[in-house]
Amino acid sequence: MNNSEFWESINNIVENGFNDNGLNKLDEYADKFNERKLLYKRFSPKEQYGCSAGGTTHVIATLLAGRKDSADTIIPEIGDFKRELQQAEKQAETITAWAKKTGLWIPDINNFLKHTFGDKIAEGGEATIFDNGTSLIKAIGLDYFIQPIYALDRISLHNAIFPETKLTVIGFGADLNNEFKIVASQPFIKGVQPSDYEIRRYLEKLGFELINPTNWTYSNSSIYLSDVHDENVIKGHDGSMFVIDCDIRINIPSLKANGNRILFSNVEIS
Numbered sequence: 001m002n003n004s005e006f007w008e009s010i011n012n013i014v015e016n017g018f019n020d021n022g023l024n025k026l027d028e029y030a031d032k033f034n035e036r037k038l039l040y041k042r043f044s045p046k047e048q049y050g051c052s053a054g055g056t057t058h059v060i061a062t063l064l065a066g067r068k069d070s071a072d073t074i075i076p077e078i079g080d081f082k083r084e085l086q087q088a089e090k091q092a093e094t095i096t097a098w099a100k101k102t103g104l105w106i107p108d109i110n111n112f113l114k115h116t117f118g119d120k121i122a123e124g125g126e127a128t129i130f131d132n133g134t135s136l137i138k139a140i141g142l143d144y145f146i147q148p149i150y151a152l153d154r155i156s157l158h159n160a161i162f163p164e165t166k167l168t169v170i171g172f173g174a175d176l177n178n179e180f181k182i183v184a185s186q187p188f189i190k191g192v193q194p195s196d197y198e199i200r201r202y203l204e205k206l207g208f209e210l211i212n213p214t215n216w217t218y219s220n221s222s223i224y225l226s227d228v229h230d231e232n233v234i235k236g237h238d239g240s241m242f243v244i245d246c247d248i249r250i251n252i253p254s255l256k257a258n259g260n261r262i263l264f265s266n267v268e269i270s
Contacts, residue, residue: 001269002269003266003267003268003269006029006038006267006269007067007068007265007267009025010029010063010064010067011067013025013026014064014067014094014097014098017097017101018097018098018101018102023101023102026060026063026064026098027056027060029060029063030056030059030060030063032269033048033051033052033059033063034052034056034059036048037269037270038267038268038269038270039267039268039269040062040063040066040267041264041265041266041267041268042066042153042250042263042264042265043156044160044222046160047156047157047160048156049159049160050155050156050157050158050159050160050161050163050166051155051156051159053159053160053163053166053168054155054156054159054166054167054168054169054184055168055169055170057104057169057170057171058152058155058156058168058169060098061095061098061148061152061169061172061182062149062152062153062156064091064094064095064098065091065094065095065147065148065149065152066149066265067094068265084146084147085146087147088142088146088147088148091147091148091149092148092180095148095172095180096172096174096180099171099172104170104171104172105171105172105173106171106172106173106181106183107173107174108173108174108175108176109139109173109174109175109181109183110128110139110175110176111176112173113128113130113137113139113183114130116130117130117131117132117137118130118131121136124245126140126141126143126144126245126247127139127140127141127245131188132185132188133188134187134188135185135186135187135188136185136186136187136188137170137183137184137185138167138183138184138185138186139173139175139181139182139183140181140182140183140184141179141180141181142179142180144247148180148182150249151182152169152182153249153250154247154248154249155167155169155182155184157223157248157249157250158243158246158248161206161223161243161248162242162243164187164189164240164242165186165187165189165242165243165244166186166187167184167185167186168184168185168186169182169183169184170183170184170185171183186244189234189236189242189244190234190236190237191234191235191236191237191242192234192235193230193231193233193234193235194230194233194234194235194241195230196213196216196229196230198235198241199216199228199229199230199233199241202233202241203218203225203228207220208220208223208225209258211257211258212226215227216228216229217257219251219255219257219258219259220251220258221251221258221259221260221261222250222251222259222260222261223248223249223250223251224247224248224249224250224251224255224257224259225246225247225248226246226247226248227245227246227247228243228246232244232245232246250263
């Protein structure tokens with residue numbers, strides 16, 4: 001199977017309404033992805049490991065969000081906001097249809113999570129967070145990312161760079177405003193707030209450079225990080241640093257953060 005045949009297969013699975021054969025095929029592709037027999041060129045090898053660390057649900061959603069009407073193309077950087085919204089709607093509709101077929105869909109998600117875990121313990125621009133004992137449950141919205149594929153990228157990249165606080169996707173849903181949400185779990189970390197200096201030293205050791213201190217933005221040629229402040233980083237009692245949340249993206253040139261990445265949609269299958 002070549003690249004074009006793979007994406008044609010994905011499109012057929014979607015168009016056929018995620019029947020049993022299609023769902024089995026998606027599981028097969030996820031297994032190949034996790035075994036590195038299917039290489040997704042959107043990611044580096046380390047980032048593909050990060051995607052796998054998010055769980056099979058995350059892998060399949062990532063592939064569904066990445067499907068194109070035609071393959072063997074470079075994904076253009078979005079400049080037209082209307083077009084970006086159209087792509088976001090298409091991606092969300094596809095993932096929603098699959099999630100409903102597989103029992104991964106949660107309607108009225110905030111009410112469901114409240115009844116399951118109690119009152120939320122935190123809420124930010126991106127996520128609503130609930131306490132699940134040794135883990136946190138996050139309902140992640142698209143305010144920062146617009147398109148589901150970029151929010152899913154965020155999870156893959158986070159897991160690749162910050163594996164100690166990996167995010168595992170456990171479902172999808174919508175709130176009462178019909179806004180699409182990704183539900184993920186993350187380990188609960190105890191510690192204290194570090195200083196900006198400590199965060200900077202930690203990220204510099206990982207190869208990132210501070211490029212805008214006013215919004216805590218760091219980058220290297222491959223990865224863009226923003227919002228890495230003391231409420232999103234925890235210092236453990238042994239001095240270890242744990243990034244629990246940040247705006248993390250593939251560093252494409254349009255972010256104007258010294259990035260050189262190009263977003264490809266092609267795959268290689270062995």
